[in-house]
Amino acid sequence: MEFPTYRARRLRKNEKLRAMVRETALSANDLIYPLFVGPGKNSARPVPSMPGVAQLSVDRAVQECEEAGSLGIPAVILFGIPERKDGQGSEAYADDGVVQRAIQEIKRKIPELLVMTDVCLCEYTDHGHCGVVKDGDVDNDATIELLVKEALSHARAGADVVAPSDMMDGRVGAIRKALDQDGFEQVAIMAYAAKYASGFYAPFRDAAESTPQFGDRRSYQMDPANADEALREVELDIREGADIVMVKPAMAYLDIVYRVKQKFGYPVAAYNVSGEYSMIKAAGKNGWIDERRIMWEVLTAIKRAGADMILTYFAKNVARELHAR
Ligand code: PBG
Numbered sequence: 001m002e003f004p005t006y007r008a009r010r011l012r013k014n015e016k017l018r019a020m021v022r023e024t025a026l027s028a029n030d031l032i033y034p035l036f037v038g039p040g041k042n043s044a045r046p047v048p049s050m051p052g053v054a055q056l057s058v059d060r061a062v063q064e065c066e067e068a069g070s071l072g073i074p075a076v077i078l079f080g081i082p083e084r085k086d087g088q089g090s091e092a093y094a095d096d097g098v099v100q101r102a103i104q105e106i107k108r109k110i111p112e113l114l115v116m117t118d119v120c121l122c123e124y125t126d127h128g129h130c131g132v133v134k135d136g137d138v139d140n141d142a143t144i145e146l147l148v149k150e151a152l153s154h155a156r157a158g159a160d161v162v163a164p165s166d167m168m169d170g171r172v173g174a175i176r177k178a179l180d181q182d183g184f185e186q187v188a189i190m191a192y193a194a195k196y197a198s199g200f201y202a203p204f205r206d207a208a209e210s211t212p213q214f215g216d217r218r219s220y221q222m223d224p225a226n227a228d229e230a231l232r233e234v235e236l237d238i239r240e241g242a243d244i245v246m247v248k249p250a251m252a253y254l255d256i257v258y259r260v261k262q263k264f265g266y267p268v269a270a271y272n273v274s275g276e277y278s279m280i281k282a283a284g285k286n287g288w289i290d291e292r293r294i295m296w297e298v299l300t301a302i303k304r305a306g307a308d309m310i311l312t313y314f315a316k317n318v319a320r321e322l323h324a325r
Contacts, residue, residue, distance in 0.1 A: 024304040026296070028072035028322050032116065032269065033315035036207050037061045037102045038081040049203035050274055051281045053313055055081055058102045065106050065113055071319035075114035077163060077311060078102055081208055082124050088132065089124030093149035095156065103157035116161040116190060117154040119147055119175070128205075128212040130166040130220060137219055144174045151175045155184040163246070165192040167220040169236075176241030190269055191242035194230035194256055197221035200249045200275030207274065230256045231263055238266060244309070249273040251298060254305040261306030270307035272299065277313040292317075 011021050038045065038055040045055040056064060065076055080099035082091035091097045103115050121143065122130040131143030143166065151162045162179075164171050172191050179187050197218045205211040222229060234245045245264070247256045248271035261268045280298070284291025295314050302310050312318070 024300055026299055026303055026318060026322070028319045029074055030303060030307075030309050031073050031315040031319060032075045032077050032309055032311040033068050033073050034077050034079065034311055034313060035061050035064060036079050036081055037098045039083040039098060047203070047207040049206045050278055050313065051285070053207060053277075055207065058098060058105055061102050062105045062109055065110055068316060068319070069110050069113045071316060071323055073113075073315050073319050075116055075161075075309075076106070077116040077118055079118045079208055080123055085124055085126040085209075087126060089121035089146065092121050092124040093146060093153045095153055097153070100153055100157040103154060103159050107158040114160045115158065116163050117159045119151045119154065119162050119164040120166045121146060121150070122166075122210040122212075123208045127214065128210050129215075130217065131168060136215070138168075140168045140170070140220075143168050144171050147171050148174050148178045152178055152182060152184075155179055155182070155187045159187065161188045161190050161244070163190040163192060165195060165248075167192065167195050167217075167222070170240070172237045172242050173240035188243040189241060190244040190246060191237040191240075192248055192271075193234040193237040193242060193245040194253075194260065195221050195246070195248045196224045196253065198224060198249050198252075198273070198275075200252070200273045202275055203278045204274035224252075227256055227259065231259060234260050234264060234266075238264060243267065244269050246271060246311075247307075249276060250302045250307070250310070251276045254301065257302065257305040257307050261308075267308045268306055269309045269311060270302045270305075272302060272310055272312040272314070274313070 011017050036055045040057040043057040044060050047053045078099050099117055106115055120130050122128055127133055129138050131138035147164055154162050172189055237245055244267040246269040247253055247260055250270040250272045257270050280291055280294050283289045299310055
């Protein structure tokens with residue numbers, strides 16, 4: 001088809017036509033809402049670098065889940081900010097830890113809401129690294145043991161999906177094996193499979209108080225320059241038993257989202273991370289961009305690239321608008 005027979009503008013004439021030929025539509029079912037759960041009661045401590053996001057006590061997190069559920073959001077992912085941090089991140093696998101208590105409360109009050117949990121140590125260690133530090137670096141195999149304990153304690157509390165975000169080698173297989181041995185063969189694993197060492201996590205580290213106290217995460221998270229390696233990472237995680245594979249961050253990594261979806265045809269999650277959120281918020285606040293419009297554009301693009309689900313701090317905003325339609 002050629003011009004003038006073909007005129008692409010014919011189908012862009014008005015919103016009705018545009019809506020009919022639109023290829024990608026976000027749905028509330030695509031959304032996973034991240035929540036930061038901390039100590040205290042009836043407390044919501046705003047995160048300065050993430051307008052609209054707060055560290056919530058367990059009771060307030062439950063309230064937030066009730067609201068999310070009523071807006072049609074199917075899933076939340078929980079991050080814990082413990083009262084006390086130490087070298088081994090012991091609160092990560094304490095059965096009375098903040099995340100474990102939150103899971104139990106949410107499942108008691110809103111059983112149909114899917115509860116996913118971030119399985120990592122960086123929010124729980126005093127040094128801020130994602131594992132056990134030995135000789136100035138994170139020890140892979142020693143860390144796996146603790147991640148397994150953490151995943152099991154989340155499963156015992158009632159988590160539907162555990163999501164290891166540490167990027168240790170072999171952790172998905174170890175977690176799958178331990179879950180199966182303990183009778184949690186129905187608990188799914190969403191692996192942060194291709195997680196890059198990204199500057200876009202800065203506001204999250206503010207929220208989770210998890211900035212590394214020395215060095216950085218480049219010895220375990222991926223080099224942003226690599227794409228083939230991401231496919232290897234995803235393949236390994238699938239072989240080890242991942243049910244859902246994640247690419248993170250999202251916006252600057254849509255080629256990875258696309259390639260992972262094309263190559264494996266597995267359920268793909270993309271994490272629209274804190275920095276992506278905060279940049280939109282900041283520019284919106286300055287009147288430099290239209291926050292609402294950019295939110296829709298970015299999230300639709302992530303889905304267009306191949307993501308089946310999106311972890312986003314905008315989840316409630318999107319769901320509210322979809323609900324009102
Ligand atoms: C690690 C973890 C991080 C994020 C999710 N899980 C931070 C990191 O690796 O430093 C980042 C999420 C975001 O930026 O929104 N447990």
